[in-house]
Amino acid sequence: MTRYAVRRAVELLIVFLGVTLIIYLMVFALPGDPIRSLGGDRPLPDNVVAELRSRYHLDEPVLQQYLRYIGGLFQGDLGTNFSGQSVAGRMESRWPVTITLALTAWGIQVVLGVLLGLFAGLRRGRAGDRLVLAGTILATSIPVFVVAVTTQLVLGVRLGWFPVAGTSEGWPTAYLLPAVVIAVFGLASVTRVMRGSVVDTLQSDFVRSLRARGLRERRVVGVHVLRNSAIPVLTLLALDLGFLLGGTVVVEGVFNLPGVGQLLFQAIRAHEGPTVVGVSTALIIIFLLTNLVVDLLSSVLDPRIRHE
Amino acid sequence: MDTTRIRLAAGAAVLALALAACSGGGDESADDTATGSGGAIRVAVTDPVQLVPGRQTIAFDFAMAVWAPLTWIDDAGEMSYVAAESVESEDGVTWTITLKDGWTFHDGTPVTAQSYVDAWNAVAYGPNAWENSGQLANVVGYADLNTAEGEPATEMSGLEVVDDTTFTVTLTGADGQFPMQLSQAQTAFYPMPESAFDDFEAYNTHPVGNGPFEVATDYAENEEMTVTAYADYQGLEPTVDEITFVPYTDTTTAYTDVQAGNLDIAGVPVARQTQAAADFGDRLYSFEAAGISYLGLPLWDERYSDVRVRQAISMAIDRDTINDVIYGGLFTPATALTPAVEAGTPEGICGEYCEYDPDAAKALLEEAGGFDGTIDIFFPGGSGLDELYTAIANQLRQNLGVDAVATPSTDWAEFAGKREAGDIAGPFFSRWGALYPSQQNTLRAFYVEGGGCPNCIPYYEPEVTDLIAAADAEVDADAAAEAYAAVQERILEDFPAPPLFFETYSYVVSERVAELPTSAVGNPTFTQVVLAEGA
Numbered sequence: 001m002t003r004y005a006v007r008r009a010v011e012l013l014i015v016f017l018g019v020t021l022i023i024y025l026m027v028f029a030l031p032g033d034p035i036r037s038l039g040g041d042r043p044l045p046d047n048v049v050a051e052l053r054s055r056y057h058l059d060e061p062v063l064q065q066y067l068r069y070i071g072g073l074f075q076g077d078l079g080t081n082f083s084g085q086s087v088a089g090r091m092e093s094r095w096p097v098t099i100t101l102a103l104t105a106w107g108i109q110v111v112l113g114v115l116l117g118l119f120a121g122l123r124r125g126r127a128g129d130r131l132v133l134a135g136t137i138l139a140t141s142i143p144v145f146v147v148a149v150t151t152q153l154v155l156g157v158r159l160g161w162f163p164v165a166g167t168s169e170g171w172p173t174a175y176l177l178p179a180v181v182i183a184v185f186g187l188a189s190v191t192r193v194m195r196g197s198v199v200d201t202l203q204s205d206f207v208r209s210l211r212a213r214g215l216r217e218r219r220v221v222g223v224h225v226l227r228n229s230a231i232p233v234l235t236l237l238a239l240d241l242g243f244l245l246g247g248t249v250v251v252e253g254v255f256n257l258p259g260v261g262q263l264l265f266q267a268i269r270a271h272e273g274p275t276v277v278g279v280s281t282a283l284i285i286i287f288l289l290t291n292l293v294v295d296l297l298s299s300v301l302d303p304r305i306r307h308e
Numbered sequence: 309m310d311t312t313r314i315r316l317a318a319g320a321a322v323l324a325l326a327l328a329a330c331s332g333g334g335d336e337s338a339d340d341t342a343t344g345s346g347g348a349i350r351v352a353v354t355d356p357v358q359l360v361p362g363r364q365t366i367a368f369d370f371a372m373a374v375w376a377p378l379t380w381i382d383d384a385g386e387m388s389y390v391a392a393e394s395v396e397s398e399d400g401v402t403w404t405i406t407l408k409d410g411w412t413f414h415d416g417t418p419v420t421a422q423s424y425v426d427a428w429n430a431v432a433y434g435p436n437a438w439e440n441s442g443q444l445a446n447v448v449g450y451a452d453l454n455t456a457e458g459e460p461a462t463e464m465s466g467l468e469v470v471d472d473t474t475f476t477v478t479l480t481g482a483d484g485q486f487p488m489q490l491s492q493a494q495t496a497f498y499p500m501p502e503s504a505f506d507d508f509e510a511y512n513t514h515p516v517g518n519g520p521f522e523v524a525t526d527y528a529e530n531e532e533m534t535v536t537a538y539a540d541y542q543g544l545e546p547t548v549d550e551i552t553f554v555p556y557t558d559t560t561t562a563y564t565d566v567q568a569g570n571l572d573i574a575g576v577p578v579a580r581q582t583q584a585a586a587d588f589g590d591r592l593y594s595f596e597a598a599g600i601s602y603l604g605l606p607l608w609d610e611r612y613s614d615v616r617v618r619q620a621i622s623m624a625i626d627r628d629t630i631n632d633v634i635y636g637g638l639f640t641p642a643t644a645l646t647p648a649v650e651a652g653t654p655e656g657i658c659g660e661y662c663e664y665d666p667d668a669a670k671a672l673l674e675e676a677g678g679f680d681g682t683i684d685i686f687f688p689g690g691s692g693l694d695e696l697y698t699a700i701a702n703q704l705r706q707n708l709g710v711d712a713v714a715t716p717s718t719d720w721a722e723f724a725g726k727r728e729a730g731d732i733a734g735p736f737f738s739r740w741g742a743l744y745p746s747q748q749n750t751l752r753a754f755y756v757e758g759g760g761c762p763n764c765i766p767y768y769e770p771e772v773t774d775l776i777a778a779a780d781a782e783v784d785a786d787a788a789a790e791a792y793a794a795v796q797e798r799i800l801e802d803f804p805a806p807p808l809f810f811e812t813y814s815y816v817v818s819e820r821v822a823e824l825p826t827s828a829v830g831n832p833t834f835t836q837v838v839l840a841e842g843a
Contacts, residue, residue: 032721039439040365041720041739043762047454051437083357084509090529152561157568164568165561166554168532256561258530266355266557271721 005296012288019284020073020277021066027273028062034082034271056082069274079274081267087278091260098259100171101252102244104179109244110237113187117194117233118226124199132195136188144247148181148254165256178255182247186240193236197229204228231302238294242287347839348550349821351832352562352574355530355555359515360508361495362431362438368493370553373535373834374414375498375517376543378405378490381745381828383596385651387487390543391419391499391518393473395490400482400783405490407473411542413501414522421475423499423518425467429453430505431496434460443489443496443743448478482781484788485748493743493829520546520835530555546835566816573821573832576814578692582636588816594638596649597830598745599811601642602754603685603700604738604765607804608730615803616676619661621683621735622806623669624707625700627662631809634695638814642807645796646750649810649828652789653747657796661803666707673708682711684734688723689716693737727763738764738805745828747792751776755799767804 035052038044044052053059057068072079078087120132139147155177156164162177163169201207202225210220248261256262260279267275356367364371378392389395393406411419430436432444434454444450448466455461466478479486490497499518504511513526520543521535534552554571556562562574567587576584576592584592603621605612612618627641640648643656660668673679683704687697697714704712717723726732740761742749753760756776757768775798779791813830823838 030721031718032723032725034721036724037721038365041724041741041763042365043442043760044439045442045445045454047434047456048437048439048441050456051435055437085357085529093529149560152564157564160568164565164570165556166565166570253558254561256556256558256565258555262530262557269719 005292008292012285012292015288016281016285017070020070020281023277023280024066024069024273025062027268027271027276028065030271032271034058037270038082052082056080065273069277078278081272081275082270087275090263090275091278091282094258094260094263097167097257098245098248098252098261101175101179101182101248101257101259102241104172104175105182105244105247106237106241108179108183109186109190109240112183113190113237114194114226114230114233116187116191118198118221118229120191120195121198121202121229122221124195129195132191136191139184140186140188144181144185144250145254147184148178148251151177151181152254167257174257178251178257182244182251185247186243190233190236190240194229194233197232198225201225201229227301231298234294234298234301238290241290242283245283245286347548347820348552349548349572349834349837349839350552350554350570351834352556352559352565352571353553354559355557356527356553357529358439358512359527360438360504360512361498361500361517362427362436362440363512364495365439368495368829369831369834370533370535371495371498371517372492372831373519373521373551374515374523375495375519376411376541377492377494378497379487379492381488381491383649383826383828385649385745385828387491390492392490395487397486397783400484400486400781401479403477403479403486404470405475405477408542409473411518412540413499413518414516414538415501415503417501417503418472419499419501419518420472421469422472423501424497425463425469425475426502426505427498427500428467428496429463430500432464433462438496440496443494446479446481446483448480450480481777482783484780484783484785485744485746488744488746488748491744491829492827493831520544521551524550544836548834548837548839551834563816566818569818572818573815573824573834573837576638576816581638581814582634584638584814584816585636591817591819591821592814593817593824593826593832594812594814595826595830595832596640596647597741597811597813598647598649598743598750598828599739599741599830600645600647600750601737601739601808601811602765603806603808604736604763605805606732606734606736607766609733611680614676616672617679618803618805620669620673620676620708621704622661622803623663623665623672624704625806625808626664626703627808628664630696630699634699635809638812640810640812642810645754645799645807646747646792647742647745647810649830650742650745650747650750651785652793654793654796657793658800658807661800662807669707670709673710679708679710682713682734685712685714685736686723686726686732686734687714687716687737688720690719697737724763735805736763739811740764741811743829747789747796748776748780751792751795755795765805767799767802769799769802772799 035049057065069079080086116132120129123129152164155161163174167174207220207225210224248259249265252259252261253265264279353369354366356364356370358364359367359370361371361375376391379387380390381387391408391411393408395403395405397403407421413419428444431438432441432450432453447464449464452461453464468476470476501516515523520538520541522538524534524536527533532552532554534550537546537549559575559577560579562571563577563580565571566574605618631637631639631641643658643662644653646653648655685697685701687693694716701712701714727736740750740753754764755767755772772795775795779788779795782788782791815824815832817824820840821837822840825833825836827833
C-alpha cells in the first residue's frame, strides 16, 4: 500500500511538471501582446509598454520565463499578474467559493444520481426506467450555458425564488441554483452507471441467496444492493469532480460568483500565464488527489480490490 | 489503471486549454459614478483592479465619483469649471490654471497647486509605467521623464507652481483644446494628496480624492465597494448619499440583476440591445457618446487605392437597417468624421457617400473598374461584433456583386497584433472613443500618425496633419471648431474609409431610479441620479 502511494505521488509530480509546461507554452502561444491589451483599445505609450515588458520578464525567451516561474513555485511564490497582484492572494479568497459550489453540485449529483439509478435499475425496462433515461440524457444535451441563463431568468427574475447573481446571501441560497445547473449536466452518466450496476447486482448469486434466506426486500436493496452497486459509481464521481470544476468556469461567470473558475476565465482573456498555470495546476492536483483517495477508498469498500 | 489516470490528467489539461481557446471576449465595460438627495444606489462595474487615476482604464465611474475634475463638459458639449476657477492662455502654449479656494481631499488636507503638479509628475514618470501617462505627453518635459537611456528626470519642466492655488503649464505646441483635456474622463489630470506618494499600493486599496464621494470600504478584488458623500465637498452637492459599485464578470448577468431588482444601474450588453426597450421601456437610457466607428480600409492594398471603390463600399452599407436590427436603433448612422456630440462637428458633411444607395454604389464600382478578389473583413472576436461585420459583408456581397466575408480574430490582442504588423488582407474594425469630446481628439486619433489609434485607418496626409495642427492652435473655441470642420472637408476629398456609426452608451435602471443624468462622455453622472419617491 505504501509503495503504491509513493508511486502515485511520483506520477503526480511528473504530471504536474508536464501540465504546467504545456499550459505555460499554450498561454504564451496565444496571439497578441498582453501588455498592449492592458489599455483596452487605447494604446499605451511605448515607454510604458517597454517598462512593463521588462518588469514582468516578457522580453525573455519563453523557456527562461517558465524556469523562472517554476523556480519561484518551489519557493512558494506563484508569481504575479501584469498589474502586480499576487496570484496566490487572488486565488486564496476565491477557493472557498469554488469549493463550496463544486461540493454542493457534487452532493446534488450523488443523491440524485444514486436515487434515480436505483429507481431505474429496480424498474428495468419499464416506463419509469425509460423516463429517467430520456430525462437525464435530455438534461445533459443542453449546454450548461443555456441551462444557466434559462434557470436564472425563470427561477431568479420571474419567480424570484433564488438570487440572480453574487454570493451575498451565502450558502445554501446563493449556491443552490448554480450547483443544480452544474450537477444536472453530469447526472445522466452517474444515473446510467448506477442503474447498470444495480441491474448486475440484482442478478448476482448473493442477492438470490439473501432473498432465499427470507431477508426483507427493503433490506436486500437498501443495504446489500446499494452498497455493492456503489463502487463503480464512486470511481465515476471522482472523475466527475474534474468536470464539475470545469463547469464552474461557465457557471461562475453567469451567476457572478467570485471563484477560481471566474479567475481562470479572466486570466486566460488577459493572457496572464502565471495565473492560468497557477489555477489550472491547482485544479489538476485536486483532481489527481481526489482520484487517489477514491482508489484507496474503494479497497476499503470492497476488500477484493488490492493495490500492490 | 495508472496509464488511464495520466490520460485523464492530460484530458483535464486539454480541457483547460480548450477553455483557453474559446475565451475570446472583451465585454464592453460598464462604468459608473453617482450622487443624490439621500438614498443609496447599487451600480454594476467591471472589477477595476487599478483605481489610481493615472492608472485606471476601466474605472471611470468610480474615478468620477471620488475625484473632481478641473473642468466639466455637459451633455450639450458646454464646458464649465469644477475644481478650477479658471484655465487661461494667451497663446495656447502657456496655460495658467487657478484653483478654487477651500477645497480639501477626503483626508482633510488642502488641495493645492502642488497636489496637481506632484500628481502629474508621478503619472508621467517613466519607471512608474502608468497606463494613462500618454495624456500628459504634450507637457514640456514629459520626454525627460521617459528617457530610453540614463536616469529619467522626476519633474516636468513645463509645470510651475506660482502660489497655493495657481500653477502654469507649458505645452510643446499651441493647443486651444487644453481646457477640454482637463475634463472629467481624462483622469491622468486628477490631483492626489501627499499621503498617496508614500505608498501607491495602499493608495490603490484606499484612494483619497477631492470629489463628491469618499471611499468607505477598501478595495478588494471582485468585492463590492462603497463610497459615501463627502461632507466638505465644495462642488455641486450630490443627490444620493451612497454608491455601491458591484463588480460583474459578465455584463449580461448585471443586466439580468437589474431586471430582478437587485441592482439599480447597469450598462446594456450588445447581446441585449435589441430587447432592452421591450424589457425596460422608459427605464432604458441611451447617451450620446464621443465614440465613432469606421470600416477601416487597407490603404496599403492597391485594390482600395481608387477613391471611387472606397465610396462605393460606403454607399453599399445600409446603416439604418443594421442599426435597427443589431443595435435596436440605439446607435446613430454616422454623417461626419467625428461624433456628433463633439462641439462643431459638421453633421451631414459626408453627404451622399454616407447614404445607402446600392445602385449608385454598384455603378461607381463599375466605373472604377470593379473589384478583383474577395473583400475579407477582419475584426476582433468575442466582443459582440460578429453580427455587425457579417451584416456588412452580406450587404457588400449583395449590393456590389463581389465576394465578401467577415472573419473574427481570437481576441482583442490578436487583432491588435495583426493590425500593427499590417498583416490584414481586407477591411477591418476601426473605432475610437474620445475621452474628451473635442473633434481634436477624434481627428488626431484617426488622421495623425501616432495620434492615438494605431489600429484605425492608416491615412496620414502631411497636409491634413498640418491643418489639424493649425486648428489646435486656435484658442477661440468657435474658430477652432470651424477649423476642425475644414479639416474634415479636406479629408473627405480622399474619402479614406467609410464612417459607420456615432456610438451611444446604453443603461438600464431599476424602478428606484427616476432619472439618470449624463455628461458629454456618455457615462451616467451617478452623483446626480434622481431617485424615485420612496426609494
